[in-house]
Amino acid sequence: MSASGRTPLLEARSIVKSFGKVQALRGADFTVLPNEVVALVGDNGAGKSTLVKTLAGVHQADGGEILFEGRPVTIASPLDARALGIETVYQDLALAAELDPASNLFLGREILRAGPLGRLGFLDKRAMRRQSDEAFERLSVAIQDVGAPVATMSGGQRQGIAVSRAVMWASKVVFMDEPTAALGVVQTRNVLDLIGRVKGQGLSVVLISHNMPEVLEVADRVEVLRLGERVAQFERGDVSMEDIVGAMTGALQRKDGT
Amino acid sequence: MSTTPAAVEPDQPAQAPWWQRFVGGSSAPIGLILIGLIVVFSVLEYENFVSVSNGRNITTDAAVLLVLAVGSTFVIVTAGIDLSVGSVLVFAGVAAAKAMEQVGGESVGTLLVGLVAALASGLAWGVLNGFLIAKAKIPALIVTLGSLGMALGAALLITGGVDQRDVPFKLVETVGSGRLFGELPYLVLIAFAVALAGGILLAATRFGRYTYAIGSNEEGARRAGVAVDRHLIKVYALSGTLAGLAGYLSLARFATTTIGGHSTDNLQAIAAIVIGGTSLFGGVGTMLGTVFGVFIPAVLQNGFVIVGLQPFWQQVAVGAVLIIAVYLDQLRRRSNYQR
Numbered sequence: 001m002s003a004s005g006r007t008p009l010l011e012a013r014s015i016v017k018s019f020g021k022v023q024a025l026r027g028a029d030f031t032v033l034p035n036e037v038v039a040l041v042g043d044n045g046a047g048k049s050t051l052v053k054t055l056a057g058v059h060q061a062d063g064g065e066i067l068f069e070g071r072p073v074t075i076a077s078p079l080d081a082r083a084l085g086i087e088t089v090y091q092d093l094a095l096a097a098e099l100d101p102a103s104n105l106f107l108g109r110e111i112l113r114a115g116p117l118g119r120l121g122f123l124d125k126r127a128m129r130r131q132s133d134e135a136f137e138r139l140s141v142a143i144q145d146v147g148a149p150v151a152t153m154s155g156g157q158r159q160g161i162a163v164s165r166a167v168m169w170a171s172k173v174v175f176m177d178e179p180t181a182a183l184g185v186v187q188t189r190n191v192l193d194l195i196g197r198v199k200g201q202g203l204s205v206v207l208i209s210h211n212m213p214e215v216l217e218v219a220d221r222v223e224v225l226r227l228g229e230r231v232a233q234f235e236r237g238d239v240s241m242e243d244i245v246g247a248m249t250g251a252l253q254r255k256d257g258t
Numbered sequence: 259m260s261t262t263p264a265a266v267e268p269d270q271p272a273q274a275p276w277w278q279r280f281v282g283g284s285s286a287p288i289g290l291i292l293i294g295l296i297v298v299f300s301v302l303e304y305e306n307f308v309s310v311s312n313g314r315n316i317t318t319d320a321a322v323l324l325v326l327a328v329g330s331t332f333v334i335v336t337a338g339i340d341l342s343v344g345s346v347l348v349f350a351g352v353a354a355a356k357a358m359e360q361v362g363g364e365s366v367g368t369l370l371v372g373l374v375a376a377l378a379s380g381l382a383w384g385v386l387n388g389f390l391i392a393k394a395k396i397p398a399l400i401v402t403l404g405s406l407g408m409a410l411g412a413a414l415l416i417t418g419g420v421d422q423r424d425v426p427f428k429l430v431e432t433v434g435s436g437r438l439f440g441e442l443p444y445l446v447l448i449a450f451a452v453a454l455a456g457g458i459l460l461a462a463t464r465f466g467r468y469t470y471a472i473g474s475n476e477e478g479a480r481r482a483g484v485a486v487d488r489h490l491i492k493v494y495a496l497s498g499t500l501a502g503l504a505g506y507l508s509l510a511r512f513a514t515t516t517i518g519g520h521s522t523d524n525l526q527a528i529a530a531i532v533i534g535g536t537s538l539f540g541g542v543g544t545m546l547g548t549v550f551g552v553f554i555p556a557v558l559q560n561g562f563v564i565v566g567l568q569p570f571w572q573q574v575a576v577g578a579v580l581i582i583a584v585y586l587d588q589l590r591r592r593s594n595y596q597r
Contacts, residue, residue: 097474122463
């Protein structure tokens with residue numbers, strides 16, 4: 001059971017994952033509560049990305065179980081994760097740079113025209129563009145020219161497009177893998193505000209970050225991974241940067257009541 | 259980067275009108291070059307260059323190459339390459355000629371058997387290419403270089419190295435040299451119909467959208483749920499099938515299999531596509547650009563002969579245009595990614 005006593009939205013239990021002889025996850029636990037921002041932190045090699053990719057269906061776990069809204073589930077592919085309402089903003093964003101924002105938002109889920117033309121595969125570009133505009137507006141992502149290729153846009157705008165895509169299709173959880181790592185101060189600010197707005201839409205956000213001030217600012221809870229295991233869970237308010245860093249490095253003993 | 263939270267400027271039109279996109283599109287500069295060439299040759303030799311029969315000559319000469327280039331445009335937009343089209347053309351022509359010889363006669367049925375044989379053999383080579391590239395993960399350059407040799411070798415094996423000249427006269431008379439209303443060559447009509455259909459497929463359908471997306475970011479498309487492998491197989495299958503059609507058209511036009519005459523078709527098609535503004539790095543390109551790119555070498559060839567220049571200058575000029583086109587593409591990419 002989680003720290004706050006609510007039924008977790010997504011819960012990973014004792015996840016084991018090895019790549020050859022390297023054991024990336026050694027019985028890792030992880031909990032996402034409904035409508036929260038939870039930060040997943042850890043030093044390099046702690047297994048953060050592996051854990052997220054396992055939950056997003058990119059990797060398959062060797063052992064352990066995943067519970068979604070209390071039910072055991074199998075996430076064998078990104079499509080399985082998608083069906084559960086889980087979307088991921090990858091660190092490299094996975095955008096098609098030569099396509100425009102609307103095309104990227106609907107990539108793999110295009111809207112086709114009604115009638116016989118649609119059955120021939122004709123796209124309803126107008127509908128996709130309109131819905132994209134709405135999605136950008138909801139999240140206050142500023143795109144000057146929605147018809148221009150993503151390649152011509154700034155890093156912050158691209159991040160905004162990738163986040164908008166995830167939020168548009170996610171019904172439960174959005175994973176964000178180091179969304180601010182490549183951004184400047186202003187753009188980082190925008191992304192952090194964006195995270196707040198995503199939560200405001202009723203979703204949960206899993207934020208992977210190295211940036212402790214950022215984590216302390218936006219996260220409701222913090223879970224710390226070290227050497228492939230969860231070593232600490234903190235609630236907002238009763239945690240300092242020293243606590244988190246101590247748990248990350250092993251200087252602090254386990255502090256989660258498990 | 260704007261930091262204002264205002265999402266979209268409301269007074270901005272959602273999309274420019276079609277003529278603006280047409281004029282301002284990436285194929286516009288190359289279209290102007292083509293028009294410029296036509297104007298120059300018209301001024302120099304109005305009598306001989308500007309005539310219905312000369313227009314017919316240019317378009318007829320370019321028709322088979324245009325069909326090849328339409329298929330290769332899809333391939334290059336995926337950031338792939340298909341070197342095998344010329345050999346597949348030859349193989350398909352041989353297959354069609356042999357099939358029609360077997361059936362015999364001059365009936366429409368015989369001609370259709372030949373068409374089916376050409377399309378099917380083109381499709382088969384295309385599927386083989388696509389499967390090896392998408393599933394076995396062998397680079398497209400190598401796979402299609404291999405099938406270039408295999409298809410040509412197979413064509414030579416089937417014919418014993420001698421061109422098949424026994425082509426139904428009915429085919430040559432209709433598809434090969436016939437004209438609609440006595441004016442429009444069927445060969446040209448077929449080629450433009452293929453280009454139009456290909457253009458619509460690329461620009462307006464999900465098939466085209468996936469073609470661009472894979473060329474732009476293959477891994478990203480995969481993570482977005484696009485069946486990348488299957489799509490790549492389809493794209494190479496399309497290229498092979500159109501090479502098969504081109505083989506049938508070539509057979510109809512020349513009344514022989516022209517086994518030795520297509521060793522540079524692949525490079526001509528690639529040059530035309532790149533001149534037309536399609537990027538070899540994938541994700542960018544239009545069918546209209548490809549049409550322009552096919553006709554620039556064709557107009558140069560024809561124009562140089564008419565104005566009395568040595569036609570060999572055409573090769574020099576096309577080579578220069580090709581290099582300039584790729585340089586412009588590089589400039590565009592650099593300025594895009596500078597932000």
